[in-house]
Amino acid sequence: MNTLRPSPDEDRAAGRPPRIEILPAAAWAPTVAAELIARLAARPSLRICLPTGETPSPVYAALAAAEARGAVSFAGSTIVMLDEWVGLPPGDPARCDVRLRSELLDRLRVPPSLFAAIDVDGPDPDEAATRHDAAAVGLDLAVLGLGTNGHVGFNEPGSSPDDATRLVRLAVSTREAATARYGASRMPTAGITVGLARLLAAGEAWLLVTGERKAAMLRRALEEPEGPDCPASYLRRHPRLTVFADDGAASLLPK
Numbered sequence: 001m002n003t004l005r006p007s008p009d010e011d012r013a014a015g016r017p018p019r020i021e022i023l024p025a026a027a028w029a030p031t032v033a034a035e036l037i038a039r040l041a042a043r044p045s046l047r048i049c050l051p052t053g054e055t056p057s058p059v060y061a062a063l064a065a066a067e068a069r070g071a072v073s074f075a076g077s078t079i080v081m082l083d084e085w086v087g088l089p090p091g092d093p094a095r096c097d098v099r100l101r102s103e104l105l106d107r108l109r110v111p112p113s114l115f116a117a118i119d120v121d122g123p124d125p126d127e128a129a130t131r132h133d134a135a136a137v138g139l140d141l142a143v144l145g146l147g148t149n150g151h152v153g154f155n156e157p158g159s160s161p162d163d164a165t166r167l168v169r170l171a172v173s174t175r176e177a178a179t180a181r182y183g184a185s186r187m188p189t190a191g192i193t194v195g196l197a198r199l200l201a202a203g204e205a206w207l208l209v210t211g212e213r214k215a216a217m218l219r220r221a222l223e224e225p226e227g228p229d230c231p232a233s234y235l236r237r238h239p240r241l242t243v244f245a246d247d248g249a250a251s252l253l254p255k
């Protein structure tokens with residue numbers, strides 16, 4: 001561990017602003033992947049919360065390629081899923097576990113020592129959420145995407161920074177994305193998400209944002225007062241938040 005680095009408490013006391021990395025689109029995924037590779041090299045037992053969706057896909061492709069050439073190993077790491085739809089059958093192409101396996105985990109020669117999926121196939125989703133909350137304690141790194149409605153994970157508008165991992169009702173735009181963007185066989189109405197309280201307690205948080213369609217919400221999240229209309233805005237409370245934005249996503253940020 002790098003002992004020269006300030007502790008989270010020191011960072012918080014210093015009111016450290018987010019680190020904002022604005023990258024050309026072609027450099028975005030390789031840069032994010034390189035930072036993750038560096039974190040894993042520094043701490044092979046990293047506990048990482050990972051999202052699914054369009055945004056992280058090119059990062060996972062870069063990580064899988066790096067692992068294939070021996071440049072990184074996930075062997076000692078634990079991967080904790082950020083969120084999962086409730087109501088999609090096992091194997092559904094939109095399921096977050098299916099996507100994470102096909103885009104990253106199944107492509108690794110040596111998979112992580114532990115993959116904590118969210119058990120949405122049992123009879124009691126509330127109980128599954130409680131079990132997943134335990135897995136989400138003690139994260140070293142929370143990697144997050146940004147919804148066009150301001151959500152992170154399925155922490156939809158109206159969420160609180162004190163929320164634990166829980167069963168949530170999905171916003172209409174999120175439900176529509178399940179079918180329109182991710183190819184779900186039917187539209188889910190609910191999900192389970194790691195809550196903001198756990199994400200804010202992670203050692204580091206990364207917000208990954210690409211494309212002009214996210215530009216207005218990224219500006220909202222970073223430049224306007226925090227509030228429940230944009231749960232991502234609460235991430236600014238995190239003492240070690242890094243925003244990785246490509247040129248398009250950053251196009252409305254102040255120069």
Ligand code: PGA
Nearest residue numbers: 053054055056145146147
């Ligand atoms: P996307 O979704 O990466 O598919 O754009 C992000 C999100 O809605 O959280």
